[in-house]
Amino acid sequence: MPVSLPPTFDLWSEHEFHTHVSGVIAAAAQAGCPFFSLGTALPPIDPLRLMAVLMQVSDQPDHFYLEQPHTGDSVAACGRVVAAVASGKRRFQELQQFCEHTLGRIWTSAPAEPRVFCQFAFGDGATTTINHAFLPRWQITQRHGQAVLTLNGRCDTVNAPEVALWQDWQLLWRALASVLESPPVCPPPLAIALPGLADQSRAFMAGVNRALELLEEGRLEKLVLACTTTVEQPTGFNWLGTLHNLRQQYHNCYVFSVGQHWQDVFLGASPERLVRIENGLLWADALAGSRPRGQTDHEDQRLRQGLYHSPKERHEHQVIVEFLCQTLYQLGMTCELPSEPRILELSNIQHLQTLIQARMAQPIHILDIVAALHPTPAVAGYPRAVAREWLSHLEQFDRNGYAAPLGWVTPQGEGEFIVGIRSAHLQGQRAHLFAGAGIVQGSQPEREWQEILLKLQAMVSALA
Numbered sequence: 001m002p003v004s005l006p007p008t009f010d011l012w013s014e015h016e017f018h019t020h021v022s023g024v025i026a027a028a029a030q031a032g033c034p035f036f037s038l039g040t041a042l043p044p045i046d047p048l049r050l051m052a053v054l055m056q057v058s059d060q061p062d063h064f065y066l067e068q069p070h071t072g073d074s075v076a077a078c079g080r081v082v083a084a085v086a087s088g089k090r091r092f093q094e095l096q097q098f099c100e101h102t103l104g105r106i107w108t109s110a111p112a113e114p115r116v117f118c119q120f121a122f123g124d125g126a127t128t129t130i131n132h133a134f135l136p137r138w139q140i141t142q143r144h145g146q147a148v149l150t151l152n153g154r155c156d157t158v159n160a161p162e163v164a165l166w167q168d169w170q171l172l173w174r175a176l177a178s179v180l181e182s183p184p185v186c187p188p189p190l191a192i193a194l195p196g197l198a199d200q201s202r203a204f205m206a207g208v209n210r211a212l213e214l215l216e217e218g219r220l221e222k223l224v225l226a227c228t229t230t231v232e233q234p235t236g237f238n239w240l241g242t243l244h245n246l247r248q249q250y251h252n253c254y255v256f257s258v259g260q261h262w263q264d265v266f267l268g269a270s271p272e273r274l275v276r277i278e279n280g281l282l283w284a285d286a287l288a289g290s291r292p293r294g295q296t297d298h299e300d301q302r303l304r305q306g307l308y309h310s311p312k313e314r315h316e317h318q319v320i321v322e323f324l325c326q327t328l329y330q331l332g333m334t335c336e337l338p339s340e341p342r343i344l345e346l347s348n349i350q351h352l353q354t355l356i357q358a359r360m361a362q363p364i365h366i367l368d369i370v371a372a373l374h375p376t377p378a379v380a381g382y383p384r385a386v387a388r389e390w391l392s393h394l395e396q397f398d399r400n401g402y403a404a405p406l407g408w409v410t411p412q413g414e415g416e417f418i419v420g421i422r423s424a425h426l427q428g429q430r431a432h433l434f435a436g437a438g439i440v441q442g443s444q445p446e447r448e449w450q451e452i453l454l455k456l457q458a459m460v461s462a463l464a
Contacts, residue, residue, distance in 0.1 A: 017169045020109075021151070028107035028155050035081065035105055035135070035154055039112030042147040045179055047140040048247075051076035052240050053175040054138050055262075062134050064117035064408070065257040066418070069247040072145060075408065077117055079137025081152045089124045091131040092371035099367065102135050103411040112150040113141055115415070118367075119258045119266070119406040122375065122399035123388075130401050132260065133409075138172075186244040187464045192231050194453070194460055200227050204452060205445040207394040214390065215441050222319050223381035223390060226436035227452050228397050231460065237426050239265045241464025249347050249462060254418045258406055266401045268423030268459065271346060271353075274373060274405050276416040277366050282333065282358045286320040287344070288378050288438055289313035289352035292454055304343055304350060312442035317341055317352040319440070320378045324356055327372050333358035348458050349451075365413040370405050379403035379419060379436065400425065402434040424459050433459050 021038060028036040048065060055061055060080035067074035082102060086094035099116045106114050114135070121130040139150040151168065204227050211223040239257065247255040250269035259265035273285045291307040294300030307313055325335040337356045344353040380403075381387025402425075407417030425432040435455035437448040 014169055014173075021168070024107065024109045025153075025155055027109070031107050033105050033107040034156050035102065035152060036107045036109075037112040037114040037150055037152045038109040039148050039150045041111065042140065042149050042176075043180065044145070045140075045147055045176070046184065047074050047076035047142050047147065048240070048243060049179045049184060050140055050175055051078050051138070053178050054078050054171065057171050057175070058137065060137070061262055062136065062260050063257065064119075064134075064136070064406075065243070065255075066407070066416075067247060067255045069253075069255060070251045073143050075115070075139065075141045077115070077136035077139040081135045081137055081154055083132065083134035085129055086131045086133075087125070087129075091120065091124060092367050092374075095120075095131065095133045096365055096367035096371075098133050099409045100365070100413070103409070106135075106152070106411065108411075111148050112152075113139070113148060113410075114150055114152055115139065115408040115410055117258070117408045118417075119401060119420075120370075120374070120404045121401060122379075122404040125398070130404075184244070187238050187241040189245050189461055190233060190237075190463050192233065192460055192463055194456060195229060195231060197227075197229055197453075200229060201449055203396065205449055208439055208443060208445040208448050210394060211390070211439040212441070212443065212445075215439070220386055220390070221382045221440070222316060222377050223387050223394075223439045224377070224379055224403075224436050225391070225439060225448075226395060226399060226402065226434060227456070228402075228432060228434050229456065231431050231433065231463070232429050233431070233463075234429060236263075236429050237431055238464040239267060239426055242424075242426075242462055243267060245462040245464055249458075250422075252344060252346055253422070256406065256418065256420070258401075263426075263428045265426045266420065266423060267426065268420060269462070270418050270421050270423065271344060271351060272378065272419040272421060274376070274407075274417045274419050275366065275369050277360070277369070277414040278416075279414075280360050280363075282328070282360055282369070284324050284328070284356045284358075284373070286317065286324055286341070286354040286356060286378070287351050288320045289317040289341075290437075290451055291350050292451075293345070293348055293350060304345075307350060307352060308341075308343060312440060313352060314341075315442075316438050316440045317354070319382050320376060321354050321356070323377050323382060323384075324373070328356075328358055328369075331364060331369065331372060332361055349454055363413060366407075366409060366415045366417065367413075370407075370417050374405050375403065376419075378438070379421065381438075399434070403436065422455060422459060424463070431463055435459075
């Protein structure tokens with residue numbers, strides 16, 4: 001019969017930790033589950049700092065971090081119990097099967113909240129290894145000021161439980177003590193300027209002009225052109241400091257970081273949620289149409305009104321709204337949304353935003369919805385197939401994780417995914433920066449290039 005376990009345990013007691021985990025492993029084995037998951041409440045702590053310390057002592061440096069600074073909600077995960085990679089047109093389906101197969105065979109002890117974390121590439125090229133999902137060893141979730149630690153493991157590899165548990169407890173205890181006893185040390189942003197972008201500027205504006213021709217010919221309704229550049233720092237970049245700067249500067253964005261190696265990290269501050277499902281409710285964001293922020297209140301108000309009443313910006317935004325609602329309708333949902341968009345104000349830019357909600361009549365796995373929505377017209381264009389084909393001709397680089405979904409999945413098939421924009425790919429001494437702009441009828445090449453520079457500079461200003 002199932003083992004009776006307390007809902008939590010004293011994290012600071014070695015004996016209680018060992019007793020609890022041993023009971024979880026026994027219960028999982030008895031239930032025929034190859035994986036186990038146990039949880040306990042944590043004292044007030046910064047999940048990002050705890051994740052960073054655990055990463056330093058983990059054999060598997062996989063990590064995933066997602067935070068909404070304005071709400072304080074965050075999830076941080078690292079280490080790897082089991083992982084999968086996929087490629088090609090079926091990458092969403094293959095990683096969905098991995099999620100269902102893994103989370104469907106995990107024995108959970110409350111208050112554990114096991115999740116599988118996923119990152120996808122923008123395109124479906126067969127050679128990319130970015131399409132990746134993993135069940136972490138350590139996971140820290142924080143909502144409404146309450147933090148919960150989840151520890152996941154495999155029952156079939158615990159050959160020496162006493163040794164394994166002792167090592168886990170030691171690592172965790174030392175990491176917690178380190179974070180709780182020492183103040184955060186965050187390096188300031190580097191004084192880095194954007195490199196010369198004359199070649200990128202010419203190529204981008206040539207692409208805008210070609211896109212305007214395609215729009216005039218009726219082949220496209222919208223095309224989102226992206227640009228990339230690389231900055232270098234001889235001593236490398238501090239990804240933890242960069243994340244700290246991003247969450248200080250972009251309170252209304254999703255601050256994120258994901259990677260499988262210390263020197264290969266994709267991070268940023270994205271204003272765009274793709275989809276969230278919780279308790280049978282779905283939320284999606286339509287985000288398109290931009291203006292810079294003003295230097296004064298008067299200038300800011302003028303730019304905000306110009307954005308709100310611009311026929312060009314409103315049309316670009318409406319394309320996204322209609323695409324999201326039509327796609328969700330085809331999946332059996334009826335959307336609820338306000339009649340007018342609102343203004344999302346960020347530190348250096350402002351956008352038109354419409355928040356869409358739908359009640360799900362029947363459960364649909366979140367990766368089914370992600371696969372149907374990606375790429376939205378906000379990051380590719382419309383019609384989608386035609387836009388993607390032209391992007392392959394006009395963009396002379398691989399987007400990799402830029403403008404692609406990343407997020408997490410629960411055992412119920414719910415979760416949250418954002419779009420990896422306003423981002424950088426840190427690789428040792430190099431930081432590859434990405435930015436994009438939506439082209440519709442009425443777009444002006446020079447103005448769109450200024451929007452690209454604004455978005456690139458925002459990421460440069462956070463690098464540490």
